[in-house]
Amino acid sequence: MRVVHDPDGDRRALATDVEIADTFVTKTLGLMGKSSIPDEYALVFTFGEPDFLHRLFDTIPRQYIHMLFVRTPLDVLWLREDEVVKTETLSPWVGLGAARADTIVELPAGAAEGVEVGDTVVIEDGPSGDDRATAGAESGETEA
Template structure:
């Protein structure tokens, strides 16, 4: 599974196909209550090319906290494949929330260039 970013031009949902890029090729799906609760807590790093994703049945407001996370991350909240929010979170101190049905956590800097309205999708 890989995570792909598809930017839109001028906010009109027209895909700039040449700008499509893979954000992560090593995608870990937090699919159990335990893995969702633990998230990235107590890990020492998140390797380049990797992502932790949380898929939900429906869109709702979801929180990300950085308590016991020792490194910065980029968090991306997505609804129906469309980016709702992108945030760089600092270790230990950050907290953010937004609506999503897919929440993605990436190494800091990976989501540079990902903007609200862009598409981010998981592909098999």
């Protein structure tokens, strides 16, 4: 799995080691207590279908991120249907951010450099681009 920034067809992997936080426990713990995270790592929070009232009024719930007990700075992307609606670098221990989103991506500070509101960021299944090139070379395939 990987997180890919695709602003105008110029695709760039932001992370190739991706973990999904989709349960109450994984969302609550997030990256708390970690003193560092690898350069190619991302933690992706998925929020699923909005509740009845948000659907009734056709709104997206506000999703919050706090940095309490998070010991390293993070780049955070808030996405709505793969479109970046907010990007922010949050400081350890005291950072706080929120936006109306259906997905949040946490990356090491600096990893989201160049990502802007309105850009497309997708979470893809499968190996990273480098892994595909290696697999093709091993099977005798070549790129044109």
